[in-house]
């Protein structure tokens with residue numbers, strides 16, 4: 555097994571030699587792409603089950619919208635939204651991630667059975683987060699982040715977006731280790747769309763290897779984001795709506811998987827579950843068959859048949 559998975563995760567995931575698919579379960583009234591559709595805990599749990607049936611390897615439960623410009627949710631409200639959904643999906647056997655920037659919510663979610671803390675702030679929003687990562691020992695996704703949703707669009711200045719994101723994630727990794735977390739727990743994420751205008755997202759995707767050079771698995775969250783709306787804009791320039799971005803999302807999943815991404819975080823699981831399998835078959839067909847390809851380039855000799 556050559557694939558790098560973070561630890562600890564159940565063996566049924568770490569045994570997989572392909573990119574994993576994380577399905578999004580937003581328990582928010584205002585998320586940009588699916589806000590309000592699964593706001594009641596029962597509806598969110600039912601949605602989680604649908605995503606599992608579609609092929610999700612893990613489910614990411616979030617109670618606070620990160621939509622550009624969104625206001626913060628009070629901590630007790632976030633807890634009230636997220637914890638019952640985490641508990642029920644874990645009880646049903648799902649591998650669950652909690653999408654939160656708050657250390658207390660993360661601690662309670664891990665106590666409720668969550669396997670992964672997915673922190674879009676990479677620990678910058680709450681100084682207690684790294685202690686919780688060290689104390690719980692859970693897998694931790696550190697996303698590249700520069701500020702909360704209400705201000706992030708004003709913080710999108712880079713010299714070289716790929717090198718800057720790599721360097722800032724390297725600082726997060728070092729700070730996690732200094733706080734007592736094990737590097738094996740950590741997944742890195744370029745934070746597509748977070749303090750990144752459209753054109754800054756493509757180099758990050760095209761250079762996943764630069765982030766991978768930090769030695770940790772990489773998660774890609776491109777699903778239905780604004781930069782895809784602009785890519786697929788109508789002739790009059792109006793962006794494609796979020797639910798018309800799933801084909802482009804699946805294409806990014808396939809390309810990210812070829813680029814070695816550990817996991818993709820998506821709303822439409824079925825398309826990406828197919829895409830990671832296509833990429834795995836494609837990758838598997840590459841290296842070890844080289845001799846055969848060489849053999850096929852050799853001219854056919856008299857009396858020889860080529861299958």
Ligand code: PMM
Pocket residue numbers: 578580585586587588616620621653672673674695697743745746773774775776777819
């Ligand atoms: N994007 C959103 C939310 N959480 N988490 C990670 N690790 N990476 C992301 O890119 C990311 C995330 C965007 O919000 P949505 O849930 O409304 O799609």
